[in-house]
Amino acid sequence: MKQVLTVSCKLQVTPEQSIKIDATLQAFASACEYVNQTVSPTLTNELAMQSLIYHDVRDMFGLLAQLAIHAIRRVSGNRKTAKKDGKSVNKFIPTSVTYDARIFSFREKDWTVSLATTGGRERFALAIGNYQLGLLKGQKPKTATLCKRKNGSYYLNVQLESQPAEPPPSNQVLGCDLGRSDIAVTSDEDTFSGKQITQVRNHYAKLRENLQRKATKGTRSSRRRCRELLKRLSGKEKRFQTLVNHTISHRIVTKAQNKNQVIALEDLTGIRERTNQQPRSKKERRLSNSWAFFQLRQFLIYKAIKHSVKILFVEPRYTSQMCHKCNHIHPVKGESYRNGKKFACGHCGWKGDADLNGSKNIATIGASVNKPEGSRLFCNLQDHFRAIESPHCTFTQVSDG
Numbered sequence: 001m002k003q004v005l006t007v008s009c010k011l012q013v014t015p016e017q018s019i020k021i022d023a024t025l026q027a028f029a030s031a032c033e034y035v036n037q038t039v040s041p042t043l044t045n046e047l048a049m050q051s052l053i054y055h056d057v058r059d060m061f062g063l064l065a066q067l068a069i070h071a072i073r074r075v076s077g078n079r080k081t082a083k084k085d086g087k088s089v090n091k092f093i094p095t096s097v098t099y100d101a102r103i104f105s106f107r108e109k110d111w112t113v114s115l116a117t118t119g120g121r122e123r124f125a126l127a128i129g130n131y132q133l134g135l136l137k138g139q140k141p142k143t144a145t146l147c148k149r150k151n152g153s154y155y156l157n158v159q160l161e162s163q164p165a166e167p168p169p170s171n172q173v174l175g176c177d178l179g180r181s182d183i184a185v186t187s188d189e190d191t192f193s194g195k196q197i198t199q200v201r202n203h204y205a206k207l208r209e210n211l212q213r214k215a216t217k218g219t220r221s222s223r224r225r226c227r228e229l230l231k232r233l234s235g236k237e238k239r240f241q242t243l244v245n246h247t248i249s250h251r252i253v254t255k256a257q258n259k260n261q262v263i264a265l266e267d268l269t270g271i272r273e274r275t276n277q278q279p280r281s282k283k284e285r286r287l288s289n290s291w292a293f294f295q296l297r298q299f300l301i302y303k304a305i306k307h308s309v310k311i312l313f314v315e316p317r318y319t320s321q322m323c324h325k326c327n328h329i330h331p332v333k334g335e336s337y338r339n340g341k342k343f344a345c346g347h348c349g350w351k352g353d354a355d356l357n358g359s360k361n362i363a364t365i366g367a368s369v370n371k372p373e374g375s376r377l378f379c380n381l382q383d384h385f386r387a388i389e390s391p392h393c394t395f396t397q398v399s400d401g
Contacts, residue, residue, distance in 0.1 A: 002161060002162070002163055003161070003162050003163070003164055003302070003305050003306060004159050004160065004161050004162075005135070005159070005160045005162070005302070005306070006157050006158065006159055006160075007132050007135050007136060007157070007158045007160060008132075008155050008156075008157050008158075009113075009126045009127075009128045009132055009136075009155060009156045009157075009158060010126070010127040010128065010153060010154070010155050011113075011124040011125070011126065011127070011153075011154040011155065011156055012124060012125040012126070012127050013124060013154050017122050017124065018154075019119075020117040020118065020119035020120070020122060021117060021122075021146070021148070021154060022094070022148075023117070023118050023119060024067075024097055024117040024118045024119075024146075025094035025095065025096070025097055025146075025148060026094045027061045027062060027063055027067075027118050028061075028063065028067060028070075028071055028094065028097045029092045029093060029094035029095075030061055030094075031057050031060075031061045031063055031067075031068065031071040032071050032074055032075050032092035033091060033092050034053075034056075034057065034060065034061070035049065035053055035057060035071060035072055035075045036075050036078075036079075036089055036091075036092070038053060038056075039052060039053060039075070041079075041088065043079075044076055044079045044080050044083065045076065046072060046073050046076040046077075049072050049075065049076055050069065050072050053072065054068060054069070054072065057071060057072065062118050063118065064103060064116050064118075066099075066100060066102050066103045066116070067097065067103065067116065070097070070098045070099075070100070073098075074092075074098065075089070075092075094148075095147060095148050096145055096146060096147045096148070097145070097146045098143070098144075098145050098146075099115060099116070099143065099144045099145070099146065100142060100143050101142040101143070103115070103116035104116070104141075104143070104144050106136065106139070106140070106141050106158065108136070108137065108138070108139075110125070111125065111126045111128070111133070111136075112124060112125050112126065113126065113144070113156060113158075115146060115156075124154075124156075126156075135160060136158070136160075139160050141158045141159060141160055141161075142159075142161070143158075143159045144156050144157060144158045144159060145157040145159075162306070164305055164306055164307075164308050165308045166308065167262075167308045167309055167310035168260060168308070170260045170261060170262050170310070170370075171367070171370070172259065172260060172261040172262065173187075173261060173262045173263075173264050173312070173363045173364075173366040173367045173370055174186055174187055174188060174252070174255070174256050174259075174261040174262065174263050174264065174363060175187035175264045175358075175359040175360055175361070175362035175363025175364070175366060176252060176263060176264065176265050176300075176359060176362065177266070177319070177355045177356075177358040177359035177362060178265070178266070178268070178293055178296065178297075179194070179355050180194060180198075181194055181195075181198075181341055181355070182194050182355050183197060183244070183248060183296070184248050184252065184296075185353070185355040185356055185358070185359045186252065186255075186359055187356075187359040187360045187362070187363035188255070189356060190251075190252075190255070191353075191355075191356075192248050192251075197244060200240065201237075204233060204236075204237045207233060208230065208233060211226045211229055211230050211233070212226075212230065214226045215227050215230065241292045241295070242292075242295065245292060245295050245296040245299050246299060248296060249296060249299035249300045249303050250303060252300065253300060253303040253304050253307055253309055254307070256304070256309045257307045257308070257309050261309075262309070262310045262311070262312060262366065262370050263300065263304060263309060263310070263311045263312065264311075264312040264313075264314055264362045264363055264365065264366025264367075264370075265297065265300065265311065265312070265313055265314070265362070266313070266314060266315075266316035266319060266362060267313040267314060267315060267316065268293070268297075268316060310370075312366040312369055312370060314362055314365045314366055314369065315365070318361070319358045319361040319362055319365070320336075320338055320354065320357075320358045320361075321336050321337070321338065322361050323337065323343070323345035323347060323348060323350055323357065324350075324357050324360035324361050324364060325345065325348050325350040326345065326347050326348040326350070328345060328346075328347035328348065330346065338354045338357075339354075340354070341353060341354050341355065342354055343357045
């Protein structure tokens with residue numbers, strides 16, 4: 001399957017070029033606003049919109065042909081997305097422009113890009129590090145998005161297309177249990193502790209609480225300063241989460257690739273909404289909701305595709321309650337052999353880490369999907385699982401029967 005990775009590259013822009021970029025951003029946003037206000041709100045088809053308004057957009061806003069087409073395409077895409085959520089498209093702000101191969105080119109010999117603007121074609125040097133250089137080397141990107149950030153800097157998000165090899169067949173499954181005490185625990189007994197991470201998160205929470213309290217008191221300048229610090233703190237915490245999630249996902253996928261394993265994860269779609277309905281303290285709610293587990297899952301998916309590792313998503317039911325040794329579940333409804341981080345089976349006597357037990361159960365369920373004839377599940381549990389296949393990924397769900 002085709003994979004598209006985005007490389008964010010900072011542009012070195014002169015004051016003269018900055019004026020041209022800002023004019024292009026404004027013209028593009030104005031064109032989008034005009035298309036959105038002029039074309040019937042019920043129309044979402046790009047070609048139909050283009051046939052109605054293309055020449056008007058070019059004449060009124062001085063856009064090149066491809067930029068005018070991309071403006072209409074953006075309105076069409078935004079309308080389709082809003083329609084799915086039952087909303088409408090309100091406005092467009094001058095912060096980004098999309099490019100294709102006709103109005104954008106990358107030159108590796110001097111690490112520059114050429115972009116079409118309303119003031120003519122301009123060439124920009126890339127201010128990038130070794131990571132971006134390694135990704136762009138030998139590539140011929142066809143699409144990119146020019147963005148202006150809040151601090152006034154300009155970035156070009158370059159899309160790189162690749163065709164990773166299909167995952168090799170494997171009967172080995174690496175179960176991975178995601179949690180709060182330990183961010184991730186694998187069935188191979190690799191643990192990514194969350195203790196230090198929790199300390200950092202608590203530190204950020206305390207700083208945020210103090211700044212929020214001060215932001216409502218004091219002089220005007222002190223309140224403004226506190227609001228600025230809150231913004232900086234938010235960005236720092238997000239970068240910290242992204243770094244940790246990148247590190248964890250890289251190590252898990254790399255190990256699975258080296259050992260020719262399939263990665264099995266729980267399908268936790270909607271888990272945050274369900275747990276938030278339960279009565280919990282403010283601190284518990286913050287600790288459960290503040291970590292970006294969805295981001296970690298997305299990192300695992302795209303890295304697995306890139307490195308030709310297959311991923312299974314399994315039904316999470318019983319994974320934390322069932323003993324991986326004897327597949328026994330507590331016979332009393334509402335009771336469990338798990339107590340916090342400890343699991344003590346009352347049937348076979350196995351004792352150990354609860355997250356490790358869960359990861360081994362995930363691996364077992366994943367094995368039943370990856371190789372149905374090799375499952376060790378009880379029949380009454382195995383009958384509940386069915387697999388839905390998709391390229392590189394498999395999702396398992398519980399059937400109604």
